[in-house]
Amino acid sequence: MLDGVGRFPSVGTGSQYGLAQPTPVAPAPTPQTAPVRTEPLPSDFGAVLGQMTLEAISTLRSSEQTAVAGVRGQATAQQVVEAVMDAEQTLQTAIAIRDKVVASYLEVSRMAI
Numbered sequence: 001m002l003d004g005v006g007r008f009p010s011v012g013t014g015s016q017y018g019l020a021q022p023t024p025v026a027p028a029p030t031p032q033t034a035p036v037r038t039e040p041l042p043s044d045f046g047a048v049l050g051q052m053t054l055e056a057i058s059t060l061r062s063s064e065q066t067a068v069a070g071v072r073g074q075a076t077a078q079q080v081v082e083a084v085m086d087a088e089q090t091l092q093t094a095i096a097i098r099d100k101v102v103a104s105y106l107e108v109s110r111m112a113i
Helices: 044-072 079-110
Strands: none
Touching: 044 079
C-alpha cells in the first residue's frame, strides 16, 4: 500500500508479514564430460563408416543380450526398454546413412562425364 506521501513503504525481509524466508539453493551439479577418445580418429570416409558399422553391430548385440536376459528374469524391464530403444536408434541411424549413400550413388551415376 502507498503511504500518505504516495510512496511505497520500505519492504522488509518478509518475515514481518508472516512469509517464509527463502532457503538457499545448492549449486547445480556440473554435468559429466564425455569420455576422451584416446585412439586417433579415422581420416577417410571408409574407415569412419567401418568404425560406425562395428559400433552399431556391438550395440545391437548388446541389446539382444539384454533382451534375452530380461526374458530370463536377469534384467529389469527398464534395462530391457533402454536396450531396445538404443537398438532402435542405432538401426534408424544405419538406415538413414544407407539411404544417403544410395542417394549419393544415384546422383553421381547421373552425372555427365
